Amino acid sequence: MIKELIKDRIYKSVSPLFEDIDFDLNHIDLDLTKNPMHGDFATNLALKFAKRISLKPMDLGNKISILLKNQNSDIFASVECINPGFINLKLKLSVFHDCLSNIFVERQYYGSGSKKNEKVLVEFVSANPTGLLHLGHLRNAAVGDSLARILEFDGYQTEKEYYINDYGNQIKLLGESLKIRIANILGDELEMPEDGYHGEYLKEIAQNFIDNNSSIDQAKDIELLSSYAKEKLLNEIKNDLQLIDVTFDNWFSETSEVHHTKLLEDTLKNLRDLNVTYEKDDAEWIKTSEHGDNDDWVIIKKNKLTTYFLNDIAYHRNKFSRGYSKIINVWGADHHSHVSRLNAAMKSLSFDNDKLQFVMIQFVRLLRDGQDISMSKRSGEYTTIRDLLAEVNKDVVRFIMVMRSSDSHFDFDLGRCLEDSDDNPVFYIQYANARISSILEKVNIHDYDLTKTKYLTNDKEISLIKKIISFKEVIEESSKTMSPHKISFYLQDLARDFHSYYKSVKILDENQSHLEARLILILVVKEILINGLKLLGASSPENM
RNA sequence: GCGCCAGUAGCUCAGCUGGAUAGAGCAACGGACUUCUAAUCCGUAGGUCGGGGGUUCGAAUCCCUCUUGGCGCGCCA
Numbered sequence: 289m290i291k292e293l294i295k296d297r298i299y300k301s302v303s304p305l306f307e308d309i310d311f312d313l314n315h316i317d318l319d320l321t322k323n324p325m326h327g328d329f330a331t332n333l334a335l336k337f338a339k340r341i342s343l344k345p346m347d348l349g350n351k352i353s354i355l356l357k358n359q360n361s362d363i364f365a366s367v368e369c370i371n372p373g374f375i376n377l378k379l380k381l382s383v384f385h386d387c388l389s390n391i392f393v394e395r396q397y398y399g400s401g402s403k404k405n406e407k408v409l410v411e412f413v414s415a416n417p418t419g420l421l422h423l424g425h426l427r428n429a430a431v432g433d434s435l436a437r438i439l440e441f442d443g444y445q446t447e448k449e450y451y452i453n454d455y456g457n458q459i460k461l462l463g464e465s466l467k468i469r470i471a472n473i474l475g476d477e478l479e480m481p482e483d484g485y486h487g488e489y490l491k492e493i494a495q496n497f498i499d500n501n502s503s504i505d506q507a508k509d510i511e512l513l514s515s516y517a518k519e520k521l522l523n524e525i526k527n528d529l530q531l532i533d534v535t536f537d538n539w540f541s542e543t544s545e546v547h548h549t550k551l552l553e554d555t556l557k558n559l560r561d562l563n564v565t566y567e568k569d570d571a572e573w574i575k576t577s578e579h580g581d582n583d584d585w586v587i588i589k590k591n592k593l594t595t596y597f598l599n600d601i602a603y604h605r606n607k608f609s610r611g612y613s614k615i616i617n618v619w620g621a622d623h624h625s626h627v628s629r630l631n632a633a634m635k636s637l638s639f640d641n642d643k644l645q646f647v648m649i650q651f652v653r654l655l656r657d658g659q660d661i662s663m664s665k666r667s668g669e670y671t672t673i674r675d676l677l678a679e680v681n682k683d684v685v686r687f688i689m690v691m692r693s694s695d696s697h698f699d700f701d702l703g704r705c706l707e708d709s710d711d712n713p714v715f716y717i718q719y720a721n722a723r724i725s726s727i728l729e730k731v732n733i734h735d736y737d738l739t740k741t742k743y744l745t746n747d748k749e750i751s752l753i754k755k756i757i758s759f760k761e762v763i764e765e766s767s768k769t770m771s772p773h774k775i776s777f778y779l780q781d782l783a784r785d786f787h788s789y790y791k792s793v794k795i796l797d798e799n800q801s802h803l804e805a806r807l808i809l810i811l812v813v814k815e816i817l818i819n820g821l822k823l824l825g826a827s828s829p830e831n832m
Numbered sequence: 833g834c835g836c837c838a839g840u841a842g843c844u845c846a847g848c849u850g851g852a853u854a855g856a857g858c859a860a861c862g863g864a865c866u867u868c869u870a871a872u873c874c875g876u877a878g879g880u881c882g883g884g885g886g887u888u889c890g891a892a893u894c895c896c897u898c899u900u901g902g903c904g905c906g907c908c909a
Binding site for chain 2: 317319322323325326330332335338339344345370371372373374416418454455456457458459528542569570571573582583585586587588589590591593595596597599600620622623624625626627648650651654691692693695696697698699700701712713715716718719720722723725726730731740773774777780781784787788790791792794795796831832
């Protein structure tokens with residue numbers, strides 16, 4: 289809002305200079321300055337356009353400065369053009385005060401985007417129900433869920449979906465593995481094959497099966513065993529997700545939604561009608577290479593069964609048919625090669641590919657005392673979410689998982705979070721909120737006089753207001769680039785500014801006007817901290 | 833061989849739709865608790881932004897190339 293105001297003023301003042309060239313509001317870059325010597329905001333307008341109107345940057349800059357200064361003395365305290373041509377703007381304090389007052393009125397809605405009337409689908413986790421969730425899924429869950437929350441806050445209607453791969457070889461193998469575990473318990477020394485599921489959890493499920501089924505004959509029916517194990521594991525997965533406050537709107541089952549409907553059949557017909565498939569080596573292929581992928585891929589195997597890829601095309605065809613304006617897939621980086629393949633397939637079905645977007649999640653390594661804790665799924669030795677949560681607070685886990693950009697892999701050192709809280713950004717942020725709560729407990733003001741904001745004049749107060757102002761942009765940016773980590777960085781900055789301010793002044797000032805002004809300021813900070821933490825899936829305790 | 837991601841301070845990472853003196857946390861060093869929660873604050877030190885070219889007023893950011901690391905390249909899912 290403040291930025292829009294300034295841009296608008298700049299545009300009105302300078303557009304006479306640019307009459308002969310293509311120039312509109314969007315050409316104006318305006319940024320908060322990093323260096324306080326450069327005022328509050330700066331624009332590179334003169335540098336950018338000098339050449340186009342045959343002037344030296346400094347000459348153009350000076351012209352612009354004069355215009356801005358003369359026509360906007362109500363908001364600018366000073367306007368200066370500095371070598372090589374930046375125009376630095378210093379605002380009157382009253383502009384910041386008004387801004388803060390407006391934000392105070394918005395309260396918990398500050399930063400949220402206007403309702404966009406657009407539906408967005410975020411599909412994430414989607415781990416096969418053949419094992420418990422581990423660390424890799426955890427990062428995916430945290431990022432996906434936060435992303436959905438951010439998009440919702442930014443004004444989108446968001447749906448969260450989990451695709452259940454409950455079809456095919458892995459599920460069959462799960463049943464076979466269970467059969468072996470049951471046999472083991474009953475005294476048969478059968479060996480688990482190399483590619484079976486070796487995890488301890490399957491032993492528990494086997495015991496469970498024996499306890500609940502009187503007839504051991506049932507233990508020979510692989511299909512029944514598969515389905516038994518799948519249901520159990522799916523429940524475990526749901527429980528684990530609940531532990532980190534991740535929930536889904538849709539649980540989309542491959543078996544019942546793709547295979548037991550006409551979806552697969554229709555999709556195949558659709559592809560064949562469009563003439564994008566062909567027969568080769570007794571299999572049926574799709575011409576993905578014609579739409580940007582490197583190769584063509586098999587969709588019907590020699591044995592006449594469909595491939596995972598065709599099932600996935602069908603699933604995404606279904607997603608497109610549901611009318612979303614954005615379809616976001618949060619995928620592990622090891623699936624990156626599927627991106628171009630799926631994109632190509634969707635393109636050949638004439639879907640608008642811009643709607644389909646991917647967030648790729650790089651690996652996270654879990655370290656304990658500098659040692660890498662391996663997470664091989666087959667060995668069953670991997671670190672599960674529940675193992676981790678037994679040691680680390682949920683808020684910490686969620687925060688750390690979204691603290692880094694998704695496309696960089698990072699190391700999560702367990703020891704550091706456990707030893708003490710010094711190295712813990714979550715507590716740092718939560719502590720800021722707790723401090724504010726503690727101050728608020730000591731006062732009893734219900735109606736704040738917003739004109740009192742004029743008593744906020746020191747540097748730390750103004751920079752705190754600037755930080756508050758930038759929250760809205762951070763949300764927009766985070767939503768647009770699908771990057772939850774931007775919020776975590778922002779919150780750390782905000783908390784730092786608050787802690788520093790807290791040390792520098794006594795908020796509970798004897799002077800009633802100063803007190804009220806400062807309370808307004810910290811109330812807004814509090815609101816943002818709570819909202820920001822909520823977007824990342826972390827809580828905001830009042831006491832610490 | 834092909835493709836995706838990454839290489840920034842001792843460590844873990846921001847910054848990447850080009851902008852001014854490249855940032856944060858941790859670790860190191862030195863300070864601050866009779867005062868609203870010290871889970872805090874203030875300060876010092878620490879960098880050829882992997883190497884080399886190019887584009888321009890201006891490059892960590894864009895282009896090319898080389899190099900190092902991670903991950904993929906199944907008629908598995």
